[in-house]
Amino acid sequence: MITSFILKALDRNIVIVVALLLAIAALVPALNLLTSPDHPLHVPTYIVSLFGKYFTYALLALALDLVWGFCGILSLGHAAFFALGGYAMGMYLMRQIGARGSYGNPLLPDFMVFLNWKELPWFWYGFDMFWFAALMAVLVPGLLAFVFGWFAFRSRVNGVYLSIITQAMTFALLLAFFRNDMGFGGNNGLTDFKDIMGYSIQSNGTRSALFAASAIALALSLIIASGIVRSKYGKILVGVRDAESRTRFLGYRVEHMKLFAFTVSAMMAGVAGALYVPQVGIINPGEFDPANSIEVVIWTAVGGRGTLIGPIVGAILVNGGKSIFTAAFPEFWLFALGGLFVLVTLFLPKGIVGTARHFIERRKEYRKAKADEAARAFAAEPQAAE
């Protein structure tokens, strides 16, 4: 059952991208750790961290593509699931600091001591264990998506209305996490991390390991997403996207179909957030900013909605562009991003990968037509000679 699911997932393009990601996961850390800094093939640590961060963005875009590209749910709140996964990891990293904080309290994180709290709030229990935090990074976004989706899809909220309430959801979480008495560090969020699983978070080895983990998580999620969209269930998702009422009158429970995709997608976004936080060293309520979720939509659109590989390409290209652009012309980045979205919508509606696929198909058809014509001409010739 599972094997046939995975075998179906692995078409040629997916195999190539997965192999590439796994090779990068092995090679880049090796080049960072095993070569000396003046070696021509040496990969500096800041590049390792930068691309590790891009991979977590790519995973977030992949998660969005599963619901937007294949099911037509334009979520403008996916960064909320990412941020919740990030907070789960951040809580673990805070508890790892232990007595090394500025106030030297072995149990309470600094911001709690500062707020004069005497004991750990109940929802911080268990976050001293990595496995628990990792589980929560998946379960909390998944649960939120399940509850949110349950009500939204059952009430048949669709299209732009759904987009608006996803936006409202992330905005509500933004406001909630800003409050100091929520117990998540308020405005400043969680930062000053020291260790992860006993290893210093600043060391080259840890950074390389996080990079590799991000690439592997992306590869695994790509296989899962591909298996989902290539199954009969995935075809139904596309059916829901294109002709929702037809799917319903065929006897499918559209709300269950949407709910499953939305929940899986939120869980992937949570994993992305959990890998993001140790690599950037901070998580604060700014991650819930509605603008962040909209940026994810732009990455996905640029790379190619509904292609799975496209969002990965889009996230890396747009964020690479952002890193270069914000260093060169910091004031103009948002104009460039807006312009990019307009240009892609107008001239590349299928995105980079979608357009490339379209051209390859057209060329194949053209070649086939030409070959057929040549064969016919060849067959006709002897008769003409008679």
Add this chain to the structure above:
Amino acid sequence: MNTLASNAKPTSILYLDGVSVSFDGFKALNSLSFVIEPGELRAIIGPNGAGKTTMMDIITGKTRPDAGEVFFKGTIDLTQKDEAEIAQLGIGRKFQKPTVFESHTVWDNLELALNRNRGVFSTLFYRLTADDKARIEEILSTVRLANRRDDFAANLSHGQKQWLEIGMLLAQEPELLLVDEPVAGMTDAETAETAILLKEIARTRSVVVVEHDMGFIRDLGVKVTCLAEGSVLAEGSIDFVSADQRVIENYLGR
């Protein structure tokens, strides 16, 4: 006000009695009552706004009636169920505008329509069995699309899309089929072919056809119900109905 003999209910496949529904004060259906027998092929005619599509919406669970009874197979109360449940009970519906999954192939359209377990996890791990394959092949030849199986539904002609949708309904294996204007926009040859197809289908199940094309209804040669202003105006053979003075005034005469 029971206009029907209630003894028709237990043996019927579809039973509507006194069904009324209004939208913003407009009475779309006004105490509509009729009965379809198992294995029957019935044509329903009527002017625009007579309530034909609203009637289908009520039978398939899209709209809830304000009053009245709707029973399937005599005992199943359809007013308490939603679209997916009603479809799973065995009522298929063809829309007025052909509605197929355009970005899927003809084959995939039929595979999705097959009457199999429709849960999330059973579809996630579904594998095409030999039985399912044979069934799809059979439907492909019934709806005359065997040579287009690998084409995207978007690339079919209008008439072929109509047939594909009928094929999807067959794959659903319904006991009752509701067909809304199947020959709208078809050529004469396609229309004649569709009449043959529907008669073929009606051999094994009950079919209700809503249609404007009188020639097509004559081709079908079945009992006709004429609706106007949300209730039944006349019922009987095509000659009987088209001779009815009120039908001429309301519908044919216009």
